[in-house]
Structures are given as structure tokens and as C-alpha cells.
Amino acid sequence: MDWAEIFASRTKRMAASEIRELLKLLDQPDIISFAGGIPDPALFPTKAFQDAFSDALSGDTQDAALQYSVSEGYGPLRDWIVGEMAKLGIPCSRDNILITSGSQQGLDYLGKMMLSPGDTALIGWPTYLGALGAFNAYEPRYDRLNSGSNRSAKDYADAARETGGRVKFAYMSVDFANPTGETLDAAARDHVLDLAEELDIAVIEDAAYQSLRYDGEAIAPVLAREIVRKGDIEACRTIYCGSFSKTLAPGLRVGWVCAAQPVIAQLVLLKQAADLHSATINQMAIATVATTIFDSHVAKIRAAYSARRDCMLEALAAHMPEGVEWTRPEGGMFVWVTLPEHLNSSDLLEQSLKTERVAFVPGHAFFADGSGTNTLRLSFSRADETTIREGVRRLAALISAAV
């Protein structure tokens, strides 16, 4: 059986994620991993989840917890999210919220909803690897957002027509972005909105790390800024993707999309057809835990990750040789390292796994065009401070020898 004859053309653009493959390495106990954007399980609110699952499976909810439920998502969880969105300057109603199986599924569904083959998605260079993976299945062309080259809306639109489609959306992670750790300032957010208005396209705002700010002033989300302009979420083109993976627990696969009702209504149809609904009991458990301890729990993990970020930045400053640069994130889980141009971070990883037993993600995976071969991503979320210092020291020694 020649399966290549049977597979659809879209499969040609699906490749194994380097991060997911790296995750398999984490089972080896002597590896120091700065790879995957993985929360530290020591910080999971396990007791709260024990109680929440136990509650869901008893009393009034015990039948519903195990039963089919509506594609839109569990009402009380959507209501809790409505309250959180309001705090961010995004007044909306339950009908503006769809529960997804992680924000990754939100990205997949948004690609599926908007991209026909040959359409253009505007993305950062670099950008979140999982967004590229999700969108690739719908065979878009990518164009570079915020290239600093001052291209006009017309330039983007003309280039998009060459592959037979049009620009459909701009995608960006605005706070402590994966992979760079950088935050888009207010002016840059407004600039993207201006461009989106001119092109008449959607904006996908990936807010997976938004709650994890350690210092600096919070900047209003793109959707909040657009609501200020337009007066109402129903008039907005921005689609906000949220996640509980970085705040409560990733293994439950619960995230959400917040957008104008025509978008949510279309996504509901899409979800009905694709997996009916996200697991009912998990939505109930997340709703309970979020309602009872969200703020105090997030304060706790912010304190822990913030200390690890400080530790990593200090270790980088102490050990990295001249010619190596890195970002100073105000939150999130990542520091982005740029090596001298002649160094290749994939080769470095191979060497590092062999001799230093330190894992990270080579940066080129985050570039739609495979450039960025001299960059790498370090995550500080999962290792304790002693381990971070030791891992950075070893990595810096390897880089110093290679420079």
C-alpha cells in the first residue's frame, strides 16, 4: 500500500515538531532541559484538582461530568472567563467564548476557519512553532509581519495575490512571546491593528503567557485596544486565544477563544464536526479551580518563575562569551539567544546533548523560512535555580569553545 498516493497534499507540510520530539528526551534523568515551554509540575495545584475532580464526580454534576456536552463549552467556565476578560478591558458575554482543547486547538481551528490554500498569514519571524504547525495544514503562504521594512498594506495585498489568495489574518503572541520572550509595546499593537484595518483582515492574538508577567507595566491586549476604538467586541476583528496550560495545568487541555459572535458561531460548527466538545469533566474541574484559587495560584507561580528568570539572566551574563546576545523578558518562560552568525544552533544542540547533557530548542524551527540558524530558545520554567546555573554554565562553555 503506497500511502503517499492516498495522503492529501496538506500532509506534505506536516513535520514532527522538534520540541515534541525533544520532550521525549526529558525522560532521561541526567539531561538539563531548557527545551519545551513546560510548566514545573511541582507548581501544579494538585490538591485543588483532586478536590475539583472529586466534586465534579459527585452530587448534582456527576452524570453531566461523564456525559456528552455542548460544543460551545461548559457554561460556568465560560462565565468565569467572561469575568477575566472584563478585567483585561474586554467586556463580552458567554456567547463570545468558545472552550477549546488547549489554545493550540484554537489556532488549528482558526487556520481551518480562515485559510484556503494559497491564502496569506502574516506572522512574526520568528514565531510560535505550534502556530506554524497548525496553520501549515491549511497550506498558506506566509509573509513577514513587523519586518521593520515599512511595507504598506498594498504591498502585502499585492504579494498575497501572487499565490492566488488574499491576506486572511495577522498572528502574534504579544506578551513574553514564544520563542523570543519579547513583548509588543502599545504602539506596535496599534500599528498591527491599523494594518489589519487597511487590509481588512483578522488579527489572532495569542495570549498563552499573558498572566505570567513578573515586572513592568501590563499593556492592554490588542482586543481591548480595538474595543476602545470600536466600542463593542462585535465590531472587532481581533480574535483572542487564551489558555490554562501555563497557569493551572496543560494536561487537561483546556483553553478558549474570545471573539465576535460570528467567529464563535463558526468555530462552534467546526468543533462540532471535529471532536464534538472538549472533555466535560476537565472543563468542570478547571472552572472549580479557577473560581477558587486562580489569582493566588498565579501569584505563586509568578514568584517562582520570576526568580528562575532572574537566575538565568544572571547566569547568562556571568558565563556567555562576547558576541552572544539574549532577550530580557518581563514574563513568560523563555529567553532567546542569538549567537554569532557563523554558529549553527542545531549542530550545537547535537554536541550539547552528547557532551554537556543540556537541551534547548534550535531557533530556526521558529522561522517560516528556516532562517535563524544562529538562534536558540532557552526555557527557564522547569529547572530549579541550581540546575539553571549549572546548565547555562555548561552551555556557555560549549559556546565559548565554538565562538
Added chain:
Amino acid sequence: MDWAEIFASRTKRMAASEIRELLKLLDQPDIISFAGGIPDPALFPTKAFQDAFSDALSGDTQDAALQYSVSEGYGPLRDWIVGEMAKLGIPCSRDNILITSGSQQGLDYLGKMMLSPGDTALIGWPTYLGALGAFNAYEPRYDRLNSGSNRSAKDYADAARETGGRVKFAYMSVDFANPTGETLDAAARDHVLDLAEELDIAVIEDAAYQSLRYDGEAIAPVLAREIVRKGDIEACRTIYCGSFSKTLAPGLRVGWVCAAQPVIAQLVLLKQAADLHSATINQMAIATVATTIFDSHVAKIRAAYSARRDCMLEALAAHMPEGVEWTRPEGGMFVWVTLPEHLNSSDLLEQSLKTERVAFVPGHAFFADGSGTNTLRLSFSRADETTIREGVRRLAALISAAV
């Protein structure tokens, strides 16, 4: 914002599932529902799940239960499924199993993996509504499998070329199919395999109801029959989709795909990009419950549903007027009713909800071409026997008045 300008062409074929919309009616307590293929929550193994979730969240597994996990699925669950597949005559290994978020997701991923716009999917007339919904997103042409018209492989292939694609797969639910309740006999299974060989296409075997046989002899799955022919699952074109939704609980969203490794490897890439993995804790809980009580639990629900099926068949025989026909399923959850041709089951439903307060699914939703307007699907899974008798009596009275 004109979202229709932004949405991809595939969204034009996405419509709300009538069943999912009907589900919302079930909240009204005076409705007798023969709609959705919904398990009776009174039969859920709730105590076993309470223990299983509690176990997953304590001891050795408590961190892993809440953490990211591999896209392939939880190893011990895949191993348990390998054992079950062996009992069905399908020897395979862990690498032949992917865990999906319900078998619905398996169907979505298989459509995504194989269908380019204009490709042909061979399906039954009628067929499972959710399969149509999942496949529609990939813009196929449908052709009718087992039409009884003796069309040759060449006829199918020639017709497929007219829309610029080729036949990619035949899809069928073989045991107590949704919606008809009918079972494909051994000769018909072999005939589909022969046709698939000639066309060089895949076969998707939807086995969602397979464990729910109440009487008659079990017939080996299509995949088992192909393994007898070929000697090894790796040489097989049949892709088997299983589910825990009808046996243990649908709300956890756990199902699986069993197929040759090139298929599983491609589906793993697709799942990585689409939702990373199915919820870790749910896979653990299903593994525990399946390992400890699967056989005894399934025996219990078989006994309950079997009695309800008998009750519905007796009530239909007692009350339905001449000219109404129905199937006698050997398992599953559905009886398929064919009314005299001049009756329209959508009109009947509207009337029934108003005056009789009895819900069912109009049959045309299960036909790719919208035919079957004089058919309807009754589910006997969720009502007790007194309710079944009363519901059928009311429905029969309405039909008698309309005939």
C-alpha cells in the same frame, strides 16, 4: 467586518448538526427523547471513575496526570487496547495505536489526512452524520457505497476523476450502524475489501458500537479479515476507529485509531499540530477503569440496552400502522424507521415536539444528498422501558393520523 470574506471556502459546507441542536432540547424535562446516540448516565461506572481520577492524581502519576504528554497517547492505555484488538483478531503493537479525543476526532483527522478538495469518499446512503460533518471540512465529493447497483471499480474511479481528484477511502460503520442499526454481513465486508483493493484506497472501519452486541454471532471486523488475507497489519489498508464513548463514558473524549504504522505516524504529526495530545488525566482514568472493569461493565450495559431494544421493537410492532417499516438491530442504540414515501419526517418532528413531546432525528440528515426524507432514527439507549413504550405509542399515533 464581513467575516464571509475572511472565512475559507471549506466553511460553506459546515452546518449545525441537527442532533447536536436537538441535544439542547433534552434539558426540557417533559420531552421523551429518542434523539442523540447518548448513553444512559445511570449506567456510567461513576464509582470506578471516582477512584480512577483520584488514583491518577496521587502517588507516582500525580505530576504526569496534569502535565503535557506525547501525541501518540498514554502508553498503558495503548497497551490495553492492543490486548482488546488481539481478541478481535487484530494482532498489533502499541505503534499501531493513536489515542484520539473520541472517535469523532479520528474521523476528522482521517479526512484531514486523506482528502484534498474534489477527492471522493465512498460512504453509505445513509451514513453517520458526524462522519459527513467531519469529512465536509475537507471538501470531498461523495459517492455511494453498496448501492446494490453493481458498479465496478472502474465506474467509481472514472466518476471520481470528473471532480479532479481520486477515490481516497470507503467509510463504513459495520456493526449496528448509526443510523440504521444494521450490521454488514461477512460477504459484504469482504466485498468492500475487494473493491478497496481494486481501487487501491483505504477503508475506514468505524467501530464505535462494536462492543454493544446483544444477540447473533459476532462477525470479524474488516481489519481482522484483511489481516487474514495479508498476514500482517502493516500490509493492510483498513483503518479501525474505536471509542470508549458508548462503553465507559463519552464526556472524557477518549477513542483510538488502529492502523498500519505509516498511517499512525502521519496521524501523530497531524495531532501534534492540531491539539498536541488528548487530555492526559482522562487517558489515565480510562486505562484504569478499562483494565479493572471493562468486561463486566460492558456486560451490564448490554443487558440494559438489550432490554430497551426489545421493548422498542415490541412497541413498534404493537402500535405502528401498516406501511411503516423498521430495522431489527442485533446491538447498538438505534432503530431506523421508514415511513410511507409521502411523509416527511422533518415535518413530523416539528409536529411531534409540539403535540406529542417526542424527539427523534429526521433521516435525511444522514444522506449526503439530502434524500431519505421519509426516514427517521430512534435511539433506545437513554429512556427506560415505560418511557419507550409511551414515546413509541405517541409517535405511532401521530404517524397513524398522518398516513
